[in-house]
Amino acid sequence: MDLVSERLNVDDYDEAVELFYQRRWTDGLPIVLPTRRRVEAMIAAVKRDPQESLGPVPPKGGPATIEKLAINAVMGGCLPEHFPVVIAAMQAMMEPAHNLNGVLQTTHMCVSLVIVNGPVARRLGFNSRDGVFGNGYRANAAVGRAVRLALWNLGGAFPWDTDKATLSHPGEYAFCIAEEEEDNPWRPLHVERGCPEGSDAVTVFACEAPHSVFCYGTPEEMLHVLADSMCSLGNNNVHVLGQTLVTLNPLNAEEFARRGWSKPDIRQYLWEHARRPLAQVRACGVVHEQFRRMERDAGRYPHRYDVDNPTTRLPVTPTPDDIHIVVAGGRSYFAAVLPGWGGFGGFAVTRRIEWSS
């Protein structure tokens, strides 16, 4: 196999790990060593030309070739069968709607979440149930970290440099979940977004870390709590719209479905109720107001909103469809909301996972 990457000769594991630290080629954690054998196995799993590039990774523009992605996937702990998921996630993030350049460099704390859908999730052992945003599962951790390492090494947005995130969040190490599709009364996310039933796909969405929502009871009670959690004055959506993500656990979803609520019904309700009166939003200050006017001038507020009328109740997204809903987690009392970056980008993009025959 023709590989073009610089070759590094080291004596042992310790020397290799320290070399990667010294050259700033890792995220702060030790890595799996990218030996030629491991990298070739990764590339062989997708049967693609190692020099095929998915495009430049912002901000520095290193080409995301299959070879470089494979090296970073090895470093993150991926097995060859994980690699198609990594490639699909990278392709999704590099779509213009996601504005990866902005996501990687904004002062906001958003990080691109990778959501895996389809039979691949069970087959490769992705966690979609208890502790879904947490640790303990190789597929979530390795795919999540491989993507982050590829962005780190090819895009080169480093904190204190071109990554201007004020605080960021722990998803910078790995931020990957699967949707629970078996214990779920509704169509999964990727099918809602146009993929065929039974297909494998990833959806990326740049968002804050999950914020806990004590969500239990009747649909109306759950919606009351969710709507309030979605429109806290500190999140960007209240000020500059964009998109937001709601994660319901399977018990929540079951209760909603039992009472006849579909996902579009929930979206509509949340869009109408997760709102703040303009007077409250205005009290946040002039900078917030300026951004809101920018959204208005860009035509992203529905025309009927008078953003100068203090009685206007501002939505958190331009339309109900900008509220994404995923079912994941344990059957318990908690849901989560994950506000987005706002109208600047980080929008959800779904991409089919391509398997080599």
Next chain:
Amino acid sequence: MELLSPVWPAATTPRPAKKRPASLGGASIALVDDNLDIPFTTHLEMLLTERLGAKVRRLVKPSGTAPSPPSLIDDAAGHDVAVVGIGL
């Protein structure tokens, strides 16, 4: 043990900076408007024009959170001075 590098070698070579003009009076200035703080940018444009007598050309980026298109960068590079970003 042989390993493979996860990065590309640095490919860029810095270009020499343009010579700074002695004064902004009469200088041609490209003011890249990043579309994020329009009142501030408008105020800056007024100061540069009215107070310093510069010839300002305002170049508006389609988005303040994405890189300028190459044509805009080329346009800005043709001026004596360019203001390429404003931090909030």
